[in-house]
Amino acid sequence: MTETRMLGVLGGMGPLAGATFMARLTLLTPAARDQEHIPAVLWSDPRVPDRTAARLAGGEDPLPWLVRGIRGLEAAGCGAIAIPCNTAHGWFDAMQAATPLPILHIVEAAADELGRLGLAAGPVGLLATKGTLAMRLYQDRLEGRGYRCLVPPEAEMDEAVMPAIERVKANRVAEAYAPLAEAAMRLVERGARGVVLGCTEIPLGIAAGPALPFPVADTIDALARAALAWARPAG
Amino acid sequence: MTETRMLGVLGGMGPLAGATFMARLTLLTPAARDQEHIPAVLWSDPRVPDRTAARLAGGEDPLPWLVRGIRGLEAAGCGAIAIPCNTAHGWFDAMQAATPLPILHIVEAAADELGRLGLAAGPVGLLATKGTLAMRLYQDRLEGRGYRCLVPPEAEMDEAVMPAIERVKANRVAEAYAPLAEAAMRLVERGARGVVLGCTEIPLGIAAGPALPFPVADTIDALARAALAWARPAG
Structure with missing residues (x-):
């Protein structure tokens, strides 16, 4: 098994956006067969507390849930993290401080x-x-x-x-x-x-x-x- | 964080099918907001050797790759595994023997x-x-x-x-x-x-x-x- 870098995707926020991200990643990749596509792990946890409610209405802090997903992607062997949720980027600095993996900024x-x-x-x-x-x-x-x-x-x-x-x-x-x-x-x-x-x-x-x-x-x-x-x- | 059961999805075969499975799972779920959707991890490794070639043309055995993905889904805390690839089900018994998690049969x-x-x-x-x-x-x-x-x-x-x-x-x-x-x-x-x-x-x-x-x-x-x-x- 050759080692290439797997992409980690912290999704579920919402789940249809995470799934669509995976589809668009696939369709935008120049590939002629399965094996030329990009390996990725999608951590789709829709239970992450609502990001807007946390910021504007004193709702539950999503950060522990976000870090839990990042730990899962680290354990899976991912080399970088993409987060197909804009509002979650309000916690970008805290997430980046919690992991050595680079997080791509949306x-x-x-x-x-x-x-x-x-x-x-x-x-x-x-x-x-x-x-x-x-x-x-x-x-x-x-x-x-x-x-x-x-x-x-x-x-x-x-x-x-x-x-x-x-x-x-x-x-x-x-x-x-x-x-x-x-x-x-x-x-x-x-x-x-x-x-x-x-x-x-x-x-x-x-x-x-x-x-x-x-x-x-x-x-x-x-x-x-x-x-x-x-x-x-x-x- | 309440513990509910996460679905494990062994995908990437091909990657668009795995992504579409995640989208269809979402769209078929009765849910009014993110937090009512089903938590899932999609292991999308398109490098798994071609299943038809393995069976009919002496191609590389996909089983070690399939089991590797199953290990990743186990480590992520998944409670069952769905595999959106029909041909991979030719290795169903060997995969099921390799994991205590139930594998849903397509x-x-x-x-x-x-x-x-x-x-x-x-x-x-x-x-x-x-x-x-x-x-x-x-x-x-x-x-x-x-x-x-x-x-x-x-x-x-x-x-x-x-x-x-x-x-x-x-x-x-x-x-x-x-x-x-x-x-x-x-x-x-x-x-x-x-x-x-x-x-x-x-x-x-x-x-x-x-x-x-x-x-x-x-x-x-x-x-x-x-x-x-x-x-x-x-x-």
């Missing part, structure tokens, strides 16, 4: 994806959980790269974006399309040149309807590309 | 699925790898339940079914639809009352085109239902 991957889409700087829309917005996971990093982040108004977050994310987690994926597409469109109407789908449930909802007529940075695909670059470094 | 799950589709007995078509057909994984079990299995002729296996399975593994999923749909239709023309998609790449190809106008037993969904029944026993 916001850095999303910023790279914006570049790939031809959006080098300027106003971009940001759809994400209230937790991700409140922790400024995107705003601080993207503004450091010359972007300006537009986010939906509070009422639209409460009435459209958060309920749509909850529908995806409840397997009502098709019902998430319209509110998410409308929220993205409003950001473009306000001047955004593209929209970051900064919660891994959002691209699942957006995929359930017609493609949006402006650039969108899908953070599932962005993280899958970063994982591929780790697993198969060019040159 | 052929038993497929037989249950036929019942669910209203096909209690009689002629059914069987699309699978040449390895699965040669090992009689389906024929012996289904004939014991009163079914009669119709399989494609050798030339059609070589020219249509096996190349279509290889296309899915090579991420050319859409190109797999036509040959698989035609092979299924020919089995129905020969008298099959429904068709078992007895290789987990086959439902992926069939999903890439219009739904078939006869009952099909999707072995990814069948195994996901068996896993759900294990994780959430009724009553």
Whole structure:
């Protein structure tokens, strides 16, 4: 058995996003047969306490659950960790301090994806959980790269974006399309040149309807590309 | 952290089938939020040597790789194992002998699925790898339940079914639809009352085109239902 590096995936947040990450990782890999695909272990534990509730409403701390998953991926022999949940990156520093394995940062991957889409700087829309917005996971990093982040108004977050994310987690994926597409469109109407789908449930909802007529940075695909670059470094 | 039973998934054979199994498991679970979904670990090692080549062409034995994955799932704390690869079930007895964890049998799950589709007995078509057909994984079990299995002729296996399975593994999923749909239709023309998609790449190809106008037993969904029944026993 030749030893190659296995990718660790800390998923389950939500479980459909983790499964879709594995599918997109596979479909984005240049491979002609099974044995050319990337070995990976997906730790899909949907019991991790809700990240937005922990940050904004005094909910249970997810960190012990996140570290437990990381220990599982370490034990499996993984060489790096990808986490297809944006809000969980609010605990990035604590997770990285808990493991010697490199953790790929989804916001850095999303910023790279914006570049790939031809959006080098300027106003971009940001759809994400209230937790991700409140922790400024995107705003601080993207503004450091010359972007300006537009986010939906509070009422639209409460009435459209958060309920749509909850529908995806409840397997009502098709019902998430319209509110998410409308929220993205409003950001473009306000001047955004593209929209970051900064919660891994959002691209699942957006995929359930017609493609949006402006650039969108899908953070599932962005993280899958970063994982591929780790697993198969060019040159 | 409450202890519930984690499902172990020995996947990667191929990796898109394993990822799709995780997605279908999620979508088939009655859940209103992340925390109501089923915890699972997917061991996705696509390096497992080709199962059909091992059985029919003296290829490398996959068993050490399969057992290695089972050890990983044991170490992760899983309580049962599902294997979304039909051909790997040719090594079922050896795998079951190697672990105290129960392994859910995909052929038993497929037989249950036929019942669910209203096909209690009689002629059914069987699309699978040449390895699965040669090992009689389906024929012996289904004939014991009163079914009669119709399989494609050798030339059609070589020219249509096996190349279509290889296309899915090579991420050319859409190109797999036509040959698989035609092979299924020919089995129905020969008298099959429904068709078992007895290789987990086959439902992926069939999903890439219009739904078939006869009952099909999707072995990814069948195994996901068996896993759900294990994780959430009724009553």
